[in-house]
Amino acid sequence: MALAIILALVLYLSCQIEAQLLVGFYNGSCPMAESIIREEVRKAFFKDKGIAPGLLRAHFHDCMVRGCDGSLLIDSVPPNKAEKDGAPNGITLRGLEVVDCAKDRLEKECKGAVSCADILAYAARDSVVITGGRYWDVPAGRRDGRISRAAETIDIPAPFQNLDEITAAFAKKNLSQDEMIALSGAHTIGRSHCTSFSNRLYNFSPANSQDPSLDRLFAAQLKQQCPLNPRGNVDPYLVVSMNMSPGHFENSYYRDILAHRVVFTSDQTLVTSPESLSEVEDYAFNEQEWQNDFVDAMIKMSQIEVLTGTAGEIRSNCRVINP
Ligand code: HEM
Ligand SMILES: *[C@@H]1O[C@H](CO)[C@@H](O)[C@H](O)[C@H]1NC(C)=O
Numbered sequence: 001m002a003l004a005i006i007l008a009l010v011l012y013l014s015c016q017i018e019a020q021l022l023v024g025f026y027n028g029s030c031p032m033a034e035s036i037i038r039e040e041v042r043k044a045f046f047k048d049k050g051i052a053p054g055l056l057r058a059h060f061h062d063c064m065v066r067g068c069d070g071s072l073l074i075d076s077v078p079p080n081k082a083e084k085d086g087a088p089n090g091i092t093l094r095g096l097e098v099v100d101c102a103k104d105r106l107e108k109e110c111k112g113a114v115s116c117a118d119i120l121a122y123a124a125r126d127s128v129v130i131t132g133g134r135y136w137d138v139p140a141g142r143r144d145g146r147i148s149r150a151a152e153t154i155d156i157p158a159p160f161q162n163l164d165e166i167t168a169a170f171a172k173k174n175l176s177q178d179e180m181i182a183l184s185g186a187h188t189i190g191r192s193h194c195t196s197f198s199n200r201l202y203n204f205s206p207a208n209s210q211d212p213s214l215d216r217l218f219a220a221q222l223k224q225q226c227p228l229n230p231r232g233n234v235d236p237y238l239v240v241s242m243n244m245s246p247g248h249f250e251n252s253y254y255r256d257i258l259a260h261r262v263v264f265t266s267d268q269t270l271v272t273s274p275e276s277l278s279e280v281e282d283y284a285f286n287e288q289e290w291q292n293d294f295v296d297a298m299i300k301m302s303q304i305e306v307l308t309g310t311a312g313e314i315r316s317n318c319r320v321i322n323p
């Protein structure tokens with residue numbers, strides 16, 4: 001009797017500790033799931049290369065707020081302002097229509113089986129692979145949350161933050177500084193709105209009109225791409241490429257940091273401690289090491305506070321919680 005209780009307890013505890021997501025989760029319930037999602041990502045990518053960085057970032061933003069539960073995908077319904085419309089998201093999000101297309105096909109193929117949170121996790125992996133990154137098997141079985149609040153996007157780190165601040169934002173989600181540095185390499189693809197870094201170009205501080213940690217030539221180039229309008233502001237719709245090869249998933253991001261040619265304070269700040277600097281230097285000159293660490297950190301990030309089992313729901317429309 002006592003033994004049975006102990007055994008049950010051990011079993012219970014080991015289930016608590018082990019990751020509850022499984023590679024090939026849809027083998028039985030929807031064997032075509034992964035290939036349908038990959039097909040939708042590829043189709044959309046060949047029309048608009050920007051969907052790959054868009055989907056990777058969307059997965060990150062989903063995971064940082066209430067875990068990877070698809071809460072980012074929910075539309076605002078007044079009076080609720082959803083995550084989508086929170087400050088770090090809004091007009092900077094892109095690629096989410098690909099999730100809708102995949103969901104439509106999956107509902108026809110295997111109704112009610114595949115969560116929106118998993119679609120986004122698979123699509124993020126496919127986006128890395130399609131831009132030249134390493135492949136990995138995505139553990140799945142996430143369920144969709146029913147709550148999405150713009151105010152909670154405060155958990156997403158901001159581009160003007162320093163090393164301690166972004167490290168703390170990741171620590172809050174049980175991700176280490178090393179993992180944060182590996183994940184930041186995602187900024188090797190995509191674009192940024194000028195307004196996400198224009199504080200570094202104009203009126204930076206009383207002593208410096210522009211950020212002294214920014215390469216002068218690079219700053220001049222960014223100012224040309226992000227000029228002040230007659231009202232003295234930067235147009236909110238202007239965008240720049242993250243770097244010289246914004247469609248290619250490679251470690252040049254870390255060399256750009258060493259050359260002071262990265263757009264965000266949160267990127268440049270990775271050289272401000274001896275430990276973080278040495279990791280940036282490692283990744284700058286060792287592509288394989290970074291690609292491997294990136295994948296390991298993604299697998300961990302994509303399991304933040306996931307809903308599993310009977311928690312949450314499988315949304316039938318990724319934008320709307322089930323009635
Ligand atoms: C370390 C803290 C981070 C900060 C402060 C940060 C901030 C930002 C900002 C401000 C943008 C530009 C958005 C815009 O203006 O359009 C951006 C873009 C992007 N971020 Fe991050 N980010 C961080 C980490 C990450 C991580 C961990 C990932 C994914 C693993 C990621 C993936 C991306 C991608 C792919 C883009 C390009 C989006 C596009 O082209 O549409 N970021 N990030
Ligand atoms: C699904 O199938 C793959 C390939 O046969 C296998 O590696 C994986 O473990 C299976 N997953 C589950 C949950 O059955």
Ligand SMILES: *[C@@H]1O[C@H](CO)[C@@H](O)[C@H](O)[C@H]1NC(C)=O
Nearest residue numbers: 067172173174303304305306
């Ligand atoms: C981080 O780990 C602690 C201790 O294991 C756990 O209680 C907490 O829920 C975790 N937080 C997240 C966001 O995963």
